[in-house]
Amino acid sequence: MTGYPTISPILPLDVVELVAEILAAEEDIASLKSFSLVCYAFREICKKHIFSSLRLYHDPTRSSPPYQPPKYLLVQGSTPLANCVREIVYFTEMNAVSKRNGGPSILKYFSRVKSFEFVLGDYSDINEWKRMAPSLKSSLYSFIRANTISRLLLFRTENVPVSFFFQLPYLTDLELQYATIAASAPARKSVTPLRLTRFRSHESDSKPLLHARSVNGTPILDLTGLEYFKLGFGYSMEQGDDMDIVKGFLEPSTCLKTLILSGFYRKLDFRGKLKSILTPVNLGTLETLEVYPMLESGDMDPYLNLAHELEKIAGKNVLRTINLEVDVETHSKCTTDHQLWSQLDISLSRQGSFSSLRSVRILVTLSTLGYDYSDLVQKLEVVGRVCFPKLLAKKDMDFTFDVTINEIEL
Numbered sequence: 001m002t003g004y005p006t007i008s009p010i011l012p013l014d015v016v017e018l019v020a021e022i023l024a025a026e027e028d029i030a031s032l033k034s035f036s037l038v039c040y041a042f043r044e045i046c047k048k049h050i051f052s053s054l055r056l057y058h059d060p061t062r063s064s065p066p067y068q069p070p071k072y073l074l075v076q077g078s079t080p081l082a083n084c085v086r087e088i089v090y091f092t093e094m095n096a097v098s099k100r101n102g103g104p105s106i107l108k109y110f111s112r113v114k115s116f117e118f119v120l121g122d123y124s125d126i127n128e129w130k131r132m133a134p135s136l137k138s139s140l141y142s143f144i145r146a147n148t149i150s151r152l153l154l155f156r157t158e159n160v161p162v163s164f165f166f167q168l169p170y171l172t173d174l175e176l177q178y179a180t181i182a183a184s185a186p187a188r189k190s191v192t193p194l195r196l197t198r199f200r201s202h203e204s205d206s207k208p209l210l211h212a213r214s215v216n217g218t219p220i221l222d223l224t225g226l227e228y229f230k231l232g233f234g235y236s237m238e239q240g241d242d243m244d245i246v247k248g249f250l251e252p253s254t255c256l257k258t259l260i261l262s263g264f265y266r267k268l269d270f271r272g273k274l275k276s277i278l279t280p281v282n283l284g285t286l287e288t289l290e291v292y293p294m295l296e297s298g299d300m301d302p303y304l305n306l307a308h309e310l311e312k313i314a315g316k317n318v319l320r321t322i323n324l325e326v327d328v329e330t331h332s333k334c335t336t337d338h339q340l341w342s343q344l345d346i347s348l349s350r351q352g353s354f355s356s357l358r359s360v361r362i363l364v365t366l367s368t369l370g371y372d373y374s375d376l377v378q379k380l381e382v383v384g385r386v387c388f389p390k391l392l393a394k395k396d397m398d399f400t401f402d403v404t405i406n407e408i409e410l
Contacts, residue, residue, distance in 0.1 A: 016045050024049035053087040056106060087115040107143040117153040129160050141167060154179040162212040165194060172197045176204035183208040193222035199249060202232035210248045226253040233263025242267055247277040256282045262292030265304055274309035283317045290323040296332050307343035314353035321359040330367040336379040341387040349390035359398045360391055367406040377403050
């Protein structure tokens with residue numbers, strides 16, 4: 001006995017499907033659960049949305065971990081829960097990476113996963129791929145081969161071999177956070193290039209992947225369809241390497257739509273660089289530019305020379321949106337010099353320079369542990385009112401300048 005009414009109410013099931021899809025899109029799991037209690041038919045429709053995403057925790061030191069669903073829940077029933085899962089976030093603790101019995105056997109029950117996030121260790125550790133137990137690696141490779149993974153996140157994983165990506169022919173969305181890729185010899189056989197449309201990297205080294213080649217010398221990355229690129233500039237790489245990597249990813253693209261760059265001023269100084277990393281093809285497709293500079297003194301150009309670089313692509317672009325979020329280091333200050341802040345207003349307002357531009361957003365964030373920023377906030381609010389007269393006057397322009405305080409809690 002299931003405890004559910006077996007006959008659905010007088011309501012077309014395609015309408016129920018539509019309602020469930022709307023609730024799922026809004027991530028309203030509570031309503032989906034309530035909806036599923038109406039009858040058996042409703043439950044079957046809602047189940048695939050309720051259980052579409054799953055978080056798994058692996059610790060081989062525990063014999064029966066309560067945080068992994070029992071096998072019978074995954075494989076039994078007319079629609080096994082394992083068949084509903086499309087996204088998995090998989091955590092494995094530090095004491096799991098080198099255990100001989102470290103294979104996560106639960107992964108073998110999934111065959112329809114599209115998105116996989118692999119988090120190796122906790123937030124305070126960077127973990128070597130080579131330290132993982134062979135059984136854990138074997139389970140991961142088997143799981144990946146059994147599913148059509150199109151989105152992958154690697155978090156705090158060091159020296160992932162390039163060969164790992166040969167197992168992901170369906171991959172289109174790759175994200176690296178505090179991860180590095182280890183260079184390796186070319187593949188022994190021809191591999192299907194990964195056709196990435198989205199790439200995100202934060203404090204990671206993706207250079208070996210960018211330069212990896214198949215046995216016939218062709219790149220293993222096909223970046224012609226790259227639409228979205230985001231890079232958080234890291235500390236570990238030599239000065240200049242970051243922009244070279246950006247150029248390497250963007251140069252092949254024929255349909256770039258969004259470019260997002262962030263980092264401390266030492267890495268993100270745009271002087272002489274923005275135009276060099278964007279090809280004429282990129283400029284003809286790029287619609288959104290987002291920049292997140294981090295400043296540490298009050299005498300710095302708040303745009304890190306971005307305003308000057310934008311002048312070099314004036315009249316050659318189709319930019320519609322520019323977002324600039326200036327993050328000031330804790331208890332530091334940023335300039336309130338009107339001449340410096342006015343640079344962007346001048347660069348973006350010249351006739352015909354940015355004819356497609358419709359939105360410019362500037363946000364200044366001041367981080368504090370109790371420091372009084374009231375005086376600086378008042379001066380920056382004046383900057384927002386008086387330093388952008390041309391952008392404010394444009395009727396077809398959505399311009400905002402905001403200041404916010406980030407209260408840090410210890």
